[in-house]
Amino acid sequence: MSQSIDLINVDTLAQELATIQQTGSKRIALLGSRHVPITHQTLIEMMTYALVLSGNRIITSGATGTNSAAIKGAMRADPNLLTVILPQSLERQPHESRQQLEQVMHLVENPSNDHMSLAEASYLCNKEIVSRCQQLICFAFHDSRTLLQTCGDAEEQRKVVTLFYFD
Numbered sequence: 001m002s003q004s005i006d007l008i009n010v011d012t013l014a015q016e017l018a019t020i021q022q023t024g025s026k027r028i029a030l031l032g033s034r035h036v037p038i039t040h041q042t043l044i045e046m047m048t049y050a051l052v053l054s055g056n057r058i059i060t061s062g063a064t065g066t067n068s069a070a071i072k073g074a075m076r077a078d079p080n081l082l083t084v085i086l087p088q089s090l091e092r093q094p095h096e097s098r099q100q101l102e103q104v105m106h107l108v109e110n111p112s113n114d115h116m117s118l119a120e121a122s123y124l125c126n127k128e129i130v131s132r133c134q135q136l137i138c139f140a141f142h143d144s145r146t147l148l149q150t151c152g153d154a155e156e157q158r159k160v161v162t163l164f165y166f167d
Helices: 001-022 038-053 066-077 095-101 119-134 144-158
Strands: 027-032 056-061 081-083 106-107 137-141 160-165
Touching: 001 160, 027 066, 027 144, 038 056, 038 106, 056 066, 056 095, 056 119, 066 081, 066 095, 081 119, 119 144, 119 160, 137 144
Parallel strands: 027 056, 027 137, 056 081, 081 106, 137 160
Antiparallel strands: none
16 A cells, blocks of 8 residues: 555656756646735736746736736736636626736636636636646635645646745
8 A cells, every 4th residue: 555655656756846847838827815915916926927938828817916916927028928717707806806807818707607606616717727737836825725725636636836825
């Protein structure tokens, strides 16, 4: 039994090492909390800007805070390398997000989730985002259940997960 566990860990480590060492562009999902101080948002924006300038594709959602900062950074570097997947329709997004989202070239709406709570729709949206990426970078609090569950799902799919905690 322990041999199979060791093989899974070696396989996981090998896949993570290959992803980290990959020199070409990657599909990187960037997700995080809405409740982020402006200084943190600026750092997320700069990191995303650098990732896109390096040729990486960014996939995120449309919420305020972390995701908005990622959108700003990607749009400044190369709007064509950004995909935003919304948990619901554009009309269901907060007013302060809509103006930014209307500028995104690759915007995916999910109006079929409009009847769901935002938490349920966000979880499904995050699953879709993770399915499209090679690596997940997540900014969360220790009580961010939906985001932590998304990180767990990504790890189960053997994606490289980098999780930053705000608290």
